[in-house]
Amino acid sequence: MSHHYLNELNPVQREAAMFTEGPVMIIAGAGSGKTRVLTYRIAHLMEKGVDPFNILALTFTNKAAREMKARIGKLVGETSAKALWMGTFHSIFAKILRFEADKLGYPKNFTIYDTDDSKGAIKEILKGFNLDDKVYKPSLVLNRISSAKNNLISPRQYLNNPVALEEDRSSQKPMMGQIFEAYNKRLFKAGAMDFDDLLFNTNVLLRDYPDVLLKYQDKFRYIVVDEYQDTNFSQYVIVKQLAARFLNLCVVGDDAQSIYAFRGASIQNILNFEKDYPDYKEFKLEQNYRSTQTIVNLANKVISHNKDQFKKNVWTQNDEGDRVKVLRAATDNEEGMKVAASIFETKMNRQAFNKAFAILYRTNAQSRSMEEALRKHNIPYRIYGGLSFYQRKEIKDVLAYFRLSTNNHDDESLKRIVNYPARGLGQTTIDKVIVAAADNDVSLWTVLDNLKDFNLGLNAGTVAKIGEFVTMIKSFSHMLPYKDAFETGNHIAITSGILKDLYSDKTPEGVSRYENIQELLSGIKDFVESTRTPIEQELKEDINDSITIDPEDLFATEPENSLRTLDEFMQDVSLLTDVDKQDDEERDADKVSLMTIHAAKGLEFPYVYVVGLEENLFPSQMSLNSRADLEEERRLFYVALTRAEKIVTLTYASTRYRFGNLIYCEPSRFINELDKTYVDFPEELSGTSFGDDVFDKFHDEFSSPAKKINFGSGSGTGFKKTASNPASNSNIASSLKKNLTPVKKQVTPSAPVDTEMVKNLKEGDIVEHEKFGKGKVIFIEGSFPNLKATVHFGSTGEKQLLLKYARLKMVS
């Protein structure tokens, strides 16, 4: 076969694709044709005669893997492309763990816990330890556990780690280590792994079983890792181990696009590469094929504000293109209207499709005003992310049945559905079971299935109901290997009573829930009709071999290997990324895309709107504590800009509803940082009163940690006060505000505030607050209507109150 496809690459790209032996690092700027290089590199390997079974490619989403496989299939043939080991870290190593689960003491059909499951387990542990879940917030605890695992710290190591213990002590959570330990034990007992366990346990496997390590080293002779800048330590070690034998490791990344440090990703991995493989070969893809010169140059300028970065020179031969526009709006709703109007106009002027447009925002909550405006303009749109299909309650209920049938010891699923639909097994009963299970160190299922051994003091009726439940689940489990996923799934949906329960609910929500279940089932039907990849086939046979047939069971037959069963389906579902969950039909539809910037990673659109460019929103308020966090926000902004091919429009609003309050917003520092050579600002902003000096002062104010606005109460409520307090930014804010349209729509508290009283309030007055009771006014600052008072309440201490919200009553 000819090498014609390699001619579609520029010289650096081609070199990077053809340099197949030894360690390689490809630094790939945004839009530099990275995917193309990876595709051709893998195709090239296969054409050289490398068996696809010996190639491992780790991607960021399963969708990316699927698309790359399809492209490789076109180059070298579909059958061999299907044999490639390609997917996310989590899905690839989940598969390997299923092969090797018994070595670690897990069942092959182990369950994968999602975040909710994990939180559920943590809540129960807190109860057992008699700890307050307001102090030990499950999400915080889980974060802590997660970051420990991602740094390969086991509970035992954690409990011996003076630094960790000290941190926990000083944050008033001394039991964190014990919780971690109990949590791991609990998941193990339930035959479950959380997402981090998939990587952690892979590391354990490779560390403790040299023969297994050797097997996979030998198997994966060529390894490619995409988005290397977003890998964490645990992933780094896995890759390092696997590649140690043949050293044919190719990592691809862009430090400027590293946006997942918050969940443990480390640019350090890129830096380590040099240390680990001193003989590595580096390629830099610097030519951008995606965007106009204006966009490329502007984005370069933006990222140059970061200290931590590699030298890189991204350039393009594309046209100069349109200047970047900045739009200002008075409110978030107006921001939406301006964006929608601009999309409408561009569509007309350029004859563009809806799907050529994307609206990118920092947080999902911002989608609302955009949606509203798009609806008013009759512009079809679709939202990515947010509550996904699989997170809906009714879907989770059905999946819990599926999971429990696959793995009876899955405690979280059992808790979820043991009394749904209602079957008379209430909290009291369940609590008894939970206690018995904890006391005896077994799963909930073990207790239910062996009730008489545990002496729970249940009445005969309850015992009978539990018996029925156990029998039902067992019948589902029994069915699993012999029927296809659709048959089993459908049977469970009906027999469990869920369908009936939802069918009887004729409210619109009930109807929609019912339809969602049907949609899930039809998805399963599609799955049943799909074919396995060779790897899945191998795994299936392996698992079926491990099923023992009960000799007493006259009707039992060998499980069919050709059958696509429900447990197989479930293996896929828990590993889907949000992007993966979009269904294809919808994806191709001619609609404007709305998504967070994180979700937009790797995508491109002709016309991109980045909205909500305001301090405390983008950059996020949570990033203002450290330079590193702020730089990550800036990289995020860089990612947003570089999604665009033709036109970038940036918007911000002067006021916005947040937490139900109207708050004033200052333009983001990122707006200030824009190089004016490439940008058209709104007229009001180009005047002298909004010159650089004001911006610089503004910038200094925010970037100085010492001045980080802190109202003293310090109990985590700082955000609300800061954000909703227009007076907090002193003279700078007021000089900015001169240029903002006055906001007519003032806050409308549920009960009107006594304006006269607010105006006349003075220091020394005694006032009464609904919640805090009586207090004395110590200090008043700001000007009407944004007066802020410091009030000393006897029991609560000092509080800073915004008088237009606080509804104080005058006492003296």
Place this chain on the structure above:
DNA sequence: AGCCCCGGTGAAGTC
């Protein structure tokens, strides 16, 4: 056991 109402609280990003 289940429903409803209240109040408290919280919204970054993800496999």
Place this chain on the structure above:
DNA sequence: CACCGGGGCT
């Protein structure tokens, strides 16, 4: 504002 959990009532 929206969601959740707790408490109280039926």
